[in-house]
Every structure is written in structure tokens, then in C-alpha cells.
Amino acid sequence: MAGLEVSVDPLAFLRSPGEHIDRLCERIDWTCAIDTGVGSMGTGILVGPDLVLTNFHVMEALLRRPEQYAKARCRFDFRGDAWFGDPAGALSVGFAADWDINARSRYSDKDLAGADAGFDDDHLDYAIIRLVERIGEQPVTNPLRSAKRLRGWLTIPDDGGVPVEGTDIWIWQHPSEEEQRKAMPIQESKGRVLKLLDGDLRLRHSATTRAGSSGAACFDNDFRFIALHHAGDPKLDRNNWGKWNQAIPVTAIVRHLRRTGHGALVGVVPPRQTTATPRAAPVQRQVAQVSAKRNERRQRAAMILMDREDPAGLIQLSQAEDNPGLVHAFACRHVDNHRNFLERLVRLPPAGAQGLDTRRRLEAVLLGKDEAAAPGWALEHLTWPGRSLSTRVALGLVQQQLRTLLQARRPTIVEAAVAIDGCDVARERELVLALARHCADPATGAGADRLQVIVVYCDNAPRGSPDRFAARRAELGALWSFDARPPGCGACLAFDDVGSADLTGWCGALQTIWKIDQDRLFRDVDGVLPDGRRLPMLEAEDILAPVVRGYVEAAR
Known part of the structure; x- marks a missing residue:
């Protein structure tokens, strides 16, 4: 060309x-x-x-x-x-x-x-x-x-x-x-x-x-x-x-x-040890390779699970029998890193998902066990119609995609990524609510144990760039209130920066599973995220990665 x-x-x-x-x-x-x-x-x-x-x-x-x-x-x-x-x-x-x-x-x-x-x-x-x-x-x-x-x-x-x-x-x-x-x-x-x-x-x-x-x-x-x-x-x-x-x-x-x-x-990371070393005995080399892969899985799993508790908690709470949440809406920035949140949902899906033992899966994920490699749910992506289409036409296109996804045997979490700078809040509210009503209709077969739709309104701004969409995120994070959820609607909120207090549950999981000293872990986290310091999730992940790596290498 x-x-x-x-x-x-x-x-x-x-x-x-x-x-x-x-x-x-x-x-x-x-x-x-x-x-x-x-x-x-x-x-x-x-x-x-x-x-x-x-x-x-x-x-x-x-x-x-x-x-x-x-x-x-x-x-x-x-x-x-x-x-x-x-x-x-x-x-x-x-x-x-x-x-x-x-x-x-x-x-x-x-x-x-x-x-x-x-x-x-x-x-x-x-x-x-x-x-x-x-x-x-x-x-x-x-x-x-x-x-x-x-x-x-x-x-x-x-x-x-x-x-x-x-x-x-x-x-x-x-x-x-x-x-x-x-x-x-x-x-x-x-x-x-x-x-x-x-x-x-x-x-x-x-x-x-x-x-x-x-x-x-x-x-x-x-x-x-x-x-x-x-x-x-x-x-x-x-x-x-x-x-x-x-x-x-x-x-x-x-x-x-x-x-x-x-x-x-996607996401296949080369071995961390890049310097060529003298040839080891076959058994020694095999043990070293297994250890390196285990540590890599643990490090990745720990960073995936490092997230706010509110979104996952609200999704869990929305699984009420009278109105189970099927469609959720989150507004965030690129630097809030919602990707790890989605992967966390795949590995630790909402309550009632085919009897999965969440606690046992959490332990397997953090220990880097092989049985944790296959997530309980599938993650798929939904093409969200542009704002030039009417709500009726846009809803028809989304419904067609969901019908195809519902033919799969595995329960599925569907991400619909929407550019926040090009969306009209009133139109988005109308479309999301219409989609939730459609999913809540028993005729679709989209039960909470089979389908969860996450509509993510996100910018693509790089780190350090001005935040131009704070007001729009606030609007999109309030399309409905949790206490008065329309049919089929679950959690709706805008992501915010994180501090050490937001990571309490994550620290507790690491401490319990890896058998590490709780005071030392909280001290290490507070050392890089002291009281009052709040950062976008990507930046928090970067500064906490060395802390996690130390515990990963020490865990057995």
C-alpha cells in the first residue's frame, strides 16, 4: 500500500x-x-x-x-x-x-x-x-x-x-x-x-x-x-x-x-529472567521453570485482584431474587484500569453463578494453581452502536449480538466499551434502560447466572493529561440509583482514585492466602499510599507492583 x-x-x-x-x-x-x-x-x-x-x-x-x-x-x-x-x-x-x-x-x-x-x-x-x-x-x-x-x-x-x-x-x-x-x-x-x-x-x-x-x-x-x-x-x-x-x-x-x-x-509476558545463564541440569532447570511460572501467575493474579471493593460488592448486592441485576454501567478514565476489574469478575463471578466456590477459587488464583487458569465465566465484547442511530435501531443491533452470545454454553460477562467523549447522556440512559428491560424479560433466557453486561464509559487519555470528563462521568455514574433500580439494572457508579483504605479487602486476601504478616503488609501499602494519598488505579498498580513481587517470591 x-x-x-x-x-x-x-x-x-x-x-x-x-x-x-x-x-x-x-x-x-x-x-x-x-x-x-x-x-x-x-x-x-x-x-x-x-x-x-x-x-x-x-x-x-x-x-x-x-x-x-x-x-x-x-x-x-x-x-x-x-x-x-x-x-x-x-x-x-x-x-x-x-x-x-x-x-x-x-x-x-x-x-x-x-x-x-x-x-x-x-x-x-x-x-x-x-x-x-x-x-x-x-x-x-x-x-x-x-x-x-x-x-x-x-x-x-x-x-x-x-x-x-x-x-x-x-x-x-x-x-x-x-x-x-x-x-x-x-x-x-x-x-x-x-x-x-x-x-x-x-x-x-x-x-x-x-x-x-x-x-x-x-x-x-x-x-x-x-x-x-x-x-x-x-x-x-x-x-x-x-x-x-x-x-x-x-x-x-x-x-x-x-x-x-x-x-x-493477549497479555502473554516473556520470562522475567532474560539473561542467558549456564546450562543447568535437567531437573534443576525444570524446577526453576516451574517456580518462575508459578511466581508469574501469582504476580499477575494479585494485580488483577487489586481493585476497589465497591463495584464488585454492588454487583453482588444487585443479585436480588425479585430484580436480579443483569446490566451495569460504570464511568471511568483509562487510568482507572477497568480491565483488571472485568477480569476479576470473570475469575470471581457474581453470587449464584452455577454454585462456584468463590473462596476456593480466590485461594487458587492467589496461589497460582493450575486449576485457576480456566475462569468460571467467559469474557466477550459487545459493539456499542454510535449515537447517530436511534435508540430503537441501536437496541436491535445490541439484541442481535446478545442472542448470539447466549447460544454459548458457558455463562458470559459482556463488556460494552463506549467512548465517553462522544456519548450523549440522555440517549445512553434510554438505551441502557431499554437493554436492561430486554435482558430481564424471561423470554430472552438471560438469567443472572448466565449473563452479566457491563457498559463501560471510558476515555483514552494518557497518564498525566487533564481530566476533561469529570462532570460527564458523574452523570453517567448516576443513570439510576441503587435503591430504586429499574428492571434488570444492577450497579451504576463512576470510578474514583484509590487510596490504601480502598484496598483493605485485597490486603486481607493476600494476608490470609499467602500467610504473611498482616501488620507488615499494611505498613508496606501505607508506605506508598499514605493516608490521604489517592491515585488512579494504573499508577497505584505500578507503585505497588514491587511490594507484591516481594511477597510473591517469598510465598510457598
């Missing part, structure tokens, strides 16, 4: 602050040049031990001729300047026989036309392919780091936000020489986010790219993965320059992965 000409500064890596150099090098280590062997080339990013994320249109020719997979290659460590050495030292990795794992989504015809609207959740131009080697678990030597380290991979983030206009954007890519049909060594480009299209379905940016850059990951200034580059302005001037380039925000890709049964690919 058309793009702009690449502009490269090979010394930019070295001008970055010293503490960031490893993160820069990681992204270089993960980026590869893709040659499908059937005429198409592109860029990819390693997102698992043996998985590469790129564009659907890069793989399209091979998808038509899958038997030609033996010719395809991903070329890592392909650097070619004075700092990175001879490009001949690149590592070429073939495709596995089962390279097509069916985690993909075709591009939209709107992309070809350069349209500004009309995109949908089913056409996101991405594909994930499997390599013949698990190179993410193998060591790599980067000239900017003296130590030999495991390559690792880029985690597809489950809680990433969509950047705002004006945000810096960085791309590491492998353009191709069109005349010789050869990939070029890794290059970088910096630009800005120009605009978002259809919510978070497309992102226009000014970072320069050209043929072969398709499938490159886009990062912000904190090296967070925010989008997948895939296209450029098709209306080029006489110098073959366009006015914009385009990417798919990672939030849209994550939703599609979860909706199509590939949610297990």
Missing part, C-alpha cells in the same frame, strides 16, 4: 536516556523483515515465543498458496550501518508447517480508497503467523548491550489505550527496495498521531514509511505498543508523497482476537 519516503536517523537510538536503551534494543530485537516467498514483503513484530504479528495484506498472497510456506522467511537482527554491523549477520527463520493459526482479519475496501469513515470491527488488516523455531526463548546478542540475553517478545497489551491526537509515534520497520525486491535493514521513523477514525478502528499518523513497512509496530514515547502500521494515503502528489499514513490501534485488534477465540494470545 502507498506510503511516504523513509527518513532515518541512525544515531537516535544512542541519544536516548541510558535507562531506556534496553527497551529500545528489545523492540529492535523483536522486529523482523518478512519475505513470503510468493512475491510480497513486509515487516513483523514478535508477539510470542514463535509468533509474529503483521498485516493481513502482507500474508494475503501466501494465504492463497499456503503450500508454498517453505519459501517464506522472517529475518531478525537485520541491521546495516556502522553501529549495528554487517546485515549479513541476520537470523533467518522459516515458517512452521501450521504457520496459519487463523488469527487474522482482512483489510477493508475503505482502506484501499483512503476513506475517512465506514470502518468496522471485522476488517482490521492483521495476521499472526507461527515460526518453525521458538526464537523468543533463545538468546540474542545486540551490539548495544554487552550481555547475551534471551530475545523475549512484545506482549500484546490487554489494557492499552488509544493515543490522543498530537501524541508522538515511533516505528521500527524494514522497507523494501522495490526494484530489486529486497528488504532493507531496520530503520526508524518518528511522527505524530494526526487523527482517529471511527473511534479506535483507524489511526492516521505522520511517521514516514514506504513499501515493505506494512506490519510494523507503532510505539509511543514510553515504548508502549499502540498500533500496527498498514497503509498510506493513496492520493499521492507528483513526487509520490501522501498527506498521511495509517495504522490499526492495538485496542481494536485485541477486541477482535478475544471475540474470535484467540484471547489467549
